[in-house]
Amino acid sequence: MQPRDLSTHATYEAGRGVEEVAREQGRDPDEFVTLSSNENPHGPAPAAVEAIRAAASSAHAYPKASHADLTDRLAEKWDVEPDQVWLGNGGDGAIDYLSRAMLEPDDTVLVPEPGFAYYAMSARFHHGRVRTYELSKDDDFEQDPDSLLAAAECERLLYLTSPHNPSGSTASLETVERIARETADETLVVVDEAYGEFAETESGVALIEGRDGFDARDDVAVIRTFSKAYGLAGVRLGYAVVPGAWADAYARVNTPFAASELACRAGLAAVDDTDHVEQTVDSARWARDYLASTVDAPAWPSGGNFVLFDVGDGAAVAAALQDRGVIVRDCTSFGLPGCIRVSCGTESETKRAADAIDEVLAARD
Numbered sequence: 001m002q003p004r005d006l007s008t009h010a011t012y013e014a015g016r017g018v019e020e021v022a023r024e025q026g027r028d029p030d031e032f033v034t035l036s037s038n039e040n041p042h043g044p045a046p047a048a049v050e051a052i053r054a055a056a057s058s059a060h061a062y063p064k065a066s067h068a069d070l071t072d073r074l075a076e077k078w079d080v081e082p083d084q085v086w087l088g089n090g091g092d093g094a095i096d097y098l099s100r101a102m103l104e105p106d107d108t109v110l111v112p113e114p115g116f117a118y119y120a121m122s123a124r125f126h127h128g129r130v131r132t133y134e135l136s137k138d139d140d141f142e143q144d145p146d147s148l149l150a151a152a153e154c155e156r157l158l159y160l161t162s163p164h165n166p167s168g169s170t171a172s173l174e175t176v177e178r179i180a181r182e183t184a185d186e187t188l189v190v191v192d193e194a195y196g197e198f199a200e201t202e203s204g205v206a207l208i209e210g211r212d213g214f215d216a217r218d219d220v221a222v223i224r225t226f227s228k229a230y231g232l233a234g235v236r237l238g239y240a241v242v243p244g245a246w247a248d249a250y251a252r253v254n255t256p257f258a259a260s261e262l263a264c265r266a267g268l269a270a271v272d273d274t275d276h277v278e279q280t281v282d283s284a285r286w287a288r289d290y291l292a293s294t295v296d297a298p299a300w301p302s303g304g305n306f307v308l309f310d311v312g313d314g315a316a317v318a319a320a321l322q323d324r325g326v327i328v329r330d331c332t333s334f335g336l337p338g339c340i341r342v343s344c345g346t347e348s349e350t351k352r353a354a355d356a357i358d359e360v361l362a363a364r365d
């Protein structure tokens with residue numbers, strides 16, 4: 001007995017965790033700064049930690065039906081109806097729900113290359129076909145409507161990422177709107193805003209709802225997550241905001257109890273811990289400017305909580321940094337073997353990383 005042929009399926013390559021690296025090198029985890037997974041260096045929102053503690057003693061009970069208080073709060077935040085908020089196990093879970101809701105076998109899905117690996121993985125799990133559109137480093141990884149529309153055929157799902165991982169480029173609402181308007185009627189444009197809080201661009205929710213001078217669209221969905229600005233990556237909570245006309249579709253695709261009660265309690269508390277989010281966003285904006293202006297290597301402008309650098313040989317530079325106790329992301333698996341992606345840390349972590357990168361690059365000259 002074997003599972004179906006999964007040999008062509010990509011596997012998810014997570015950033016390397018500090019425990020794994022420290023164990024491998026026989027070193028103390030405290031010697032390292034980990035800037036490889038775009039996590040929140042300030043930890044979870046304090047209110048979320050309290051909420052998890054308070055909910056722990058009720059962990060024997062199933063979650064509240066439909067997680068209504070969190071979806072109601074998120075609906076209020078975005079000024080949409082509660083049934084437009086599809087909670088999932090992280091942004092990844094929400095991506096899966098869109099695949100389930102949209103894809104018939106052999107439907108095609110257009111994904112950015114380089115880009116976040118899970119779009120293609122989820123499409124394949126759901127028997128879709130994957131096509132890619134190229135983002136060029138020479139054009140700052142711009143999600144350019146002309147070349148994207150030239151690549152688009154009759155996809156069922158088309159992914160945009162704003163800010164884009166791993167480059168940090170952003171797509172304006174005008175770009176998203178034009179792509180949605182000019183692609184086939186059956187194409188849903190998914191704007192993945194996992195790093196949305198860190199950017200200066202508006203959310204694609206404005207297109208779904210017809211705000212800011214745009215007509216309301218039923219062919220745009222937005223992905224958001226609690227993993228980044230809210231510091232809850234380990235809790236696994238994210239959501240999609242979908243068009244209003246989809247009514248009961250979520251009830252037909254979601255896993256029973258799409259998110260854990262502890263995650264929902266944490267999320268509900270985190271949404272209103274605005275001080276923590278603001279501090280996180282301010283600190284990330286400072287860190288990305290510091291990294292880009294201090295490190296002696298070409299960097300791309302980033303709207304996220306990370307910066308992509310062209311260092312010539314990403315694997316070698318990442319390995320040398322690891323020896324110096326700084327863990328960054330070698331971008332070879334993104335198809336960018338010359339690059340590293342460095343997450344925004346606290347002020348001291350960021351300064352230490354910048355110094356270490358400069359030392360490594362100077363030693364290679």
Ligand code: PMP
Binds near residue numbers: 038093224226
């Ligand atoms: N989208 C992008 C672009 C990401 O980089 C990530 C995580 N790194 C996600 C979605 C999913 O994050 P999560 O499942 O933790 O919400």
